[in-house]
Amino acid sequence: MIYADVVIDITSGELDRSFSYRVPDEWEDKIGVGMTVTVPFGAGNRQRKGYVTGLSDKTAYEEQRIKSILSVDTSAETTEANLLKLAAWIRETYGSTVIQSLRTVFPVREKMKIREKKRIVLKADPGTAELFLEDLEKGRGKARARLLRTVLESEDKTLDCAYATKELGASPAVLRFFKENGILDVESEESYRMPFRIEDIPREEPKPLNRGQMAAVSEIRSEWNEGRNRPVLIHGVTGSGKTEVYMTLIQDMLDRGKQVIVLIPEISLTYQTVRRFVGRFGSKVSILNSRLSRGERYDRFVLAKKGEISVMVGPRSALFTPFTNLGLIIIDEEHESAYKSEQTPRYHARETAVHRAELEGAHVVLGSATPSLEAYSRAAAGEYRLVSLTERHEGRPMPEVVVTDMREELKKGNRSILSRRLRDEMEDRLQKKEQIMLFLNRRGYAGFVSCRSCGHVIKCPHCDVSLSQHMGGRLVCHYCGYQTQSPKVCPECGSSYISGFKAGTQQVEQVIAKCFPQARILRMDSDTTRTKGSYEAILSSFASHEADILIGTQMIVKGHDFPAVTLVGILAADLSLNASDFRSAERTFQLLTQAVGRAGRGIRTGSAVLQTYSPSHYSIQTAARQDYEAFYREEMAYRSLMDYPPAAPLLVVHASCRSEEKLSQGMYYAAKFCSKLSAAYQIRVIGPAPEQVSKVKDMYRQALYLKGKDDASLTILRKHLEDYIAINPGFREIYMQYDHH
Numbered sequence: 001m002i003y004a005d006v007v008i009d010i011t012s013g014e015l016d017r018s019f020s021y022r023v024p025d026e027w028e029d030k031i032g033v034g035m036t037v038t039v040p041f042g043a044g045n046r047q048r049k050g051y052v053t054g055l056s057d058k059t060a061y062e063e064q065r066i067k068s069i070l071s072v073d074t075s076a077e078t079t080e081a082n083l084l085k086l087a088a089w090i091r092e093t094y095g096s097t098v099i100q101s102l103r104t105v106f107p108v109r110e111k112m113k114i115r116e117k118k119r120i121v122l123k124a125d126p127g128t129a130e131l132f133l134e135d136l137e138k139g140r141g142k143a144r145a146r147l148l149r150t151v152l153e154s155e156d157k158t159l160d161c162a163y164a165t166k167e168l169g170a171s172p173a174v175l176r177f178f179k180e181n182g183i184l185d186v187e188s189e190e191s192y193r194m195p196f197r198i199e200d201i202p203r204e205e206p207k208p209l210n211r212g213q214m215a216a217v218s219e220i221r222s223e224w225n226e227g228r229n230r231p232v233l234i235h236g237v238t239g240s241g242k243t244e245v246y247m248t249l250i251q252d253m254l255d256r257g258k259q260v261i262v263l264i265p266e267i268s269l270t271y272q273t274v275r276r277f278v279g280r281f282g283s284k285v286s287i288l289n290s291r292l293s294r295g296e297r298y299d300r301f302v303l304a305k306k307g308e309i310s311v312m313v314g315p316r317s318a319l320f321t322p323f324t325n326l327g328l329i330i331i332d333e334e335h336e337s338a339y340k341s342e343q344t345p346r347y348h349a350r351e352t353a354v355h356r357a358e359l360e361g362a363h364v365v366l367g368s369a370t371p372s373l374e375a376y377s378r379a380a381a382g383e384y385r386l387v388s389l390t391e392r393h394e395g396r397p398m399p400e401v402v403v404t405d406m407r408e409e410l411k412k413g414n415r416s417i418l419s420r421r422l423r424d425e426m427e428d429r430l431q432k433k434e435q436i437m438l439f440l441n442r443r444g445y446a447g448f449v450s451c452r453s454c455g456h457v458i459k460c461p462h463c464d465v466s467l468s469q470h471m472g473g474r475l476v477c478h479y480c481g482y483q484t485q486s487p488k489v490c491p492e493c494g495s496s497y498i499s500g501f502k503a504g505t506q507q508v509e510q511v512i513a514k515c516f517p518q519a520r521i522l523r524m525d526s527d528t529t530r531t532k533g534s535y536e537a538i539l540s541s542f543a544s545h546e547a548d549i550l551i552g553t554q555m556i557v558k559g560h561d562f563p564a565v566t567l568v569g570i571l572a573a574d575l576s577l578n579a580s581d582f583r584s585a586e587r588t589f590q591l592l593t594q595a596v597g598r599a600g601r602g603i604r605t606g607s608a609v610l611q612t613y614s615p616s617h618y619s620i621q622t623a624a625r626q627d628y629e630a631f632y633r634e635e636m637a638y639r640s641l642m643d644y645p646p647a648a649p650l651l652v653v654h655a656s657c658r659s660e661e662k663l664s665q666g667m668y669y670a671a672k673f674c675s676k677l678s679a680a681y682q683i684r685v686i687g688p689a690p691e692q693v694s695k696v697k698d699m700y701r702q703a704l705y706l707k708g709k710d711d712a713s714l715t716i717l718r719k720h721l722e723d724y725i726a727i728n729p730g731f732r733e734i735y736m737q738y739d740h741h
């Protein structure tokens with residue numbers, strides 16, 4: 001006997017529970033996850049439509065209380081069916097409950113629809129509106145004139161809609177009259193509050209592609225025309241014009257009546273990027289961002305489903321836009337860690353996009369100047385189609401990079417955060433009235449301990465990751481739990497200049513202001529971008545040359561195009577090398593390459609100064625040469641040697657609990673359970689060890705690392721572990737998360 005889990009009416013967002021139904025014998029071979037079924041529901045056994053979310057040969061309910069499915073619709077390949085299959089795949093691949101995976105894929109309609117506040121805004125230029133008003137006042141349109149006058153007299157040329165209706169007697173007909181004449185319009189408060197308005201973005205003609213772009217486009221078209229449908233990875237150097245390539249491919253799809261999803265990391269969803277897509281495709285485009293409420297997100301998905309928009313641009317979650325005729329999914333800056341969900345299910349947008357495209361016969365294009373090792377190794381294996389853009393637009397040269405050794409600076413008596421070279425170059429650019437970006441690499445900074453004289457970093461003897469400093473001077477490895485005391489002098493050179501690295505953007509700003517009192521400085525970090533619109537304000541202020549120097553964290557390196565920047569200074573390039581994470585060399589290379597790539601995008605050639613304590617490290621060297629291939633070879637060799645992904649798959653089991661004792665005990669047994677199965681599935685068990693951040697909001701956190709030969713064996717092991725945990729009362733208060741790398 002087969003039982004089906006059925007969710008009733010998925011579009012209402014009531015996903016909190018599924019119901020168990022018996023599958024009649026004649027349907028056993030035909031039923032599948034994602035199919036639409038008709039079932040008797042409720043006390044009156046009303047016929048309702050439902051969706052199958054799972055199948056099983058057992059049920060938790062009493063046999064006689066279970067009703068039978070009335071009919072199965074095997075014909076309809078609906079959008080919902082595909083998304084349901086996608087949810088099932090996510091659950092299977094990454095580990096989560098049914099509800100968690102459904103909630104990931106289907107946005108939930110707000111229970112109570114919050115009434116949207118509306119505003120009347122001026123559309124015509126004020127001069128035209130004044131003339132229009134004069135005409136109205138001469139004629140008989142008193143209510144109309146009153147409304148327009150009030151709008152024109154207001155400070156920001158807008159008016160609350162409710163006020164206009166109640167106090168000024170503006171009827172819907174009056175509003176329609178103004179709208180038809182292009183004088184006024186009504187907008188939601190939300191879009192009014194956005195730092196820029198989509199409607200104001202002027203349409204742009206497509207730019208003629210350059211030779212490299214044309215070659216890339218025709219390679220991609222022929223890949224698809226040949227009927228092969230591998231995901232395409234565009235490896236294009238910074239400034240090579242990937243966006244123009246994307247837009248040409250999008251146009252291809254629109255011409256064929258298909259729809260397109262464009263994923264862009266949230267941090268890059270700025271006016272600059274949005275303008276390019278909206279300028280090209282106008283009202284066919286909709287933008288998703290995290291500032292939208294769940295209700296608004298839902299509304300946009302409804303528009304997509306109705307076919308009123310054809311291009312959805314947004315961060316990770318835009319991947320689930322319910323287009324009915326999806327043709328293409330583009331993932332820009334494919335290497336970004338933001339494409340991985342930090343919540344259960346910890347899905348990766350890249351893998352999930354590839355799977356969705358397979359389900360719906362769509363294409364996938366990934367793009368990056370610094371592809372992830374995962375994507376590039378797949379391309380190397382022929383699983384993805386690699387397409388390269390090796391030159392900048394109009395043959396502009398790549399920046400010239402100088403590496404300065406900060407240990408040498410210290411030896412020569414320079415204790416400042418600026419090397420002499422960087423200071424000289426800055427002086428030069430300020431004199432020439434060119435712009436400078438200073439990037440403080442603080443990513444992954446987690447209290448590692450290093451020597452300022454020789455650059456030595458204290459590492460775990462077992463894991464080749466840096467140890468993290470904890471309270472009381474203890475150093476801890478987060479991969480195996482190894483602990484030791486923090487040394488007083490450097491074990492390499494005996495210097496006492498050994499400590500955790502401390503420097504923030506604020507300190508950097510103070511130093512720069514002292515060195516260059518005449519320079520105009522902008523600072524961008526989590527402090528200065530806390531208020532709404534401030535991020536956009538800093539970017540546009542720098543773009544219009546209201547400042548000479550922009551100081552910031554990784555926020556400033558993400559895909560921005562400032563043509564007047566001719567110098568990029570990278571302070572402490574190696575800070576992120578020492579994060580206790582096997583991807584730290586990759587992240588460092590990516591950040592440095594992207595940062596260097598901000599220089600010289602305009603007419604004038606750019607250069608970069610890269611300050612470091614480890615000038616010979618391959619991440620630094622290859623980033624300085626902008627040599628991705630060389631980096632890839634070195635890094636892949638390291639991953640293979642250490643059995644890290646993508647050379648070998650890794651499953652991290654994250655666990656948290658209020659009681660440290662219960663957590664330790666639970667994880668001890670979880671590790672033991674996995675060890676018992678390790679021989680059968682060829683798996684290595686490492687840990688448990690405290691997490692990088694070992695306690696959050698009074699919840700203790702530990703992790704267990706499972707390394708395997710292939711993904712399939714790790715998935716099976718995970719399922720065994722899930723079952724073991726489900727029946728074992730010792731885990732009741734422990735919250736588990738699975739992270740497949």
Ligand code: ADP
Binds near residue numbers: 237240243244393
């Ligand atoms: P990437 O994303 O690859 O770093 P962009 O797409 O931002 O590069 O392009 C870099 C710059 O070159 C942008 O200012 C863009 O407008 C310009 N550009 C790219 N392709 C063309 C083209 N075919 N014609 C004119 N300008 C272009």
Ligand code: ZN
Binds near residue numbers: 451493
């Ligand atoms: Zn030392």
Ligand code: ZN
Binds near residue numbers: 461463464479480481
């Ligand atoms: Zn270790």
